[in-house]
Amino acid sequence: MRKALFIISIIVSGFVFASMASPSGAGIPKSVTSTSGTVFSDTLNWKLLGQIKFLKKPSKDYPEGVMFPVINPTLKAKNSRTIYMTGFIVPIDNKNYALSKNVFASCFFCGQAGPETIMGIKFKNPGTKLKTDQYVTLQGTFRYNDNDVDDWIYHIENAVIVSK
Numbered sequence: 001m002r003k004a005l006f007i008i009s010i011i012v013s014g015f016v017f018a019s020m021a022s023p024s025g026a027g028i029p030k031s032v033t034s035t036s037g038t039v040f041s042d043t044l045n046w047k048l049l050g051q052i053k054f055l056k057k058p059s060k061d062y063p064e065g066v067m068f069p070v071i072n073p074t075l076k077a078k079n080s081r082t083i084y085m086t087g088f089i090v091p092i093d094n095k096n097y098a099l100s101k102n103v104f105a106s107c108f109f110c111g112q113a114g115p116e117t118i119m120g121i122k123f124k125n126p127g128t129k130l131k132t133d134q135y136v137t138l139q140g141t142f143r144y145n146d147n148d149v150d151d152w153i154y155h156i157e158n159a160v161i162v163s164k
Contacts, residue, residue: 043083044142046101048074049154052116059149069116069153071144083142085119085156086163089134097121099156103133120152123159130161137163 051074054067087099090107100107101117121138130136140159145151 043081044075044078044085046087046117048072049101049119050114050116051075052153062149066149068149069144069146071146071153075142075144078142079144081142082139083156084137084139084162085142086135086137087119089130089132089136090118091130091132095126097123097128097130098152099136099138115153118152119154119156121159122155122157125160128161134164136161 051072053070055070056065057068058065059068085099087101088103088107090098090100090104092098099119099121100113102113107113107118121140124140138156138159139162140156143155143157145153145155
């Protein structure tokens, strides 16, 4: 009897841990309470950002053709608007970060996801220091890029952290 209870508790603990390990996987907008007590809801989510198509077209640097993103109308309507977005911090270099749907070990750079699962961040305060895989909610101005294949598809500009 004790052995059966022990095994059941291990299984239940595993399910609880697994559900906490990937908070951004569902793609459902989340409500987050900031340290000041203000509640924010994501106005974008990873599921919406993932609703993207690609079209192969030639470009100056890639005459044989390269895949350009085709942004959906819902995202086009949010361009240049204030948004809230939650995800994991991925360092790009010593000063720059990106917001990712996945943790660093499973992010776009490791081949585990597509370019639609990451957003470039330009902070309002450029000296912001964050840790890899830190889960944050950002407020900022959304911008999409559908013509420069050497840049992020999605951006958050003038970003501030509203919840860590």
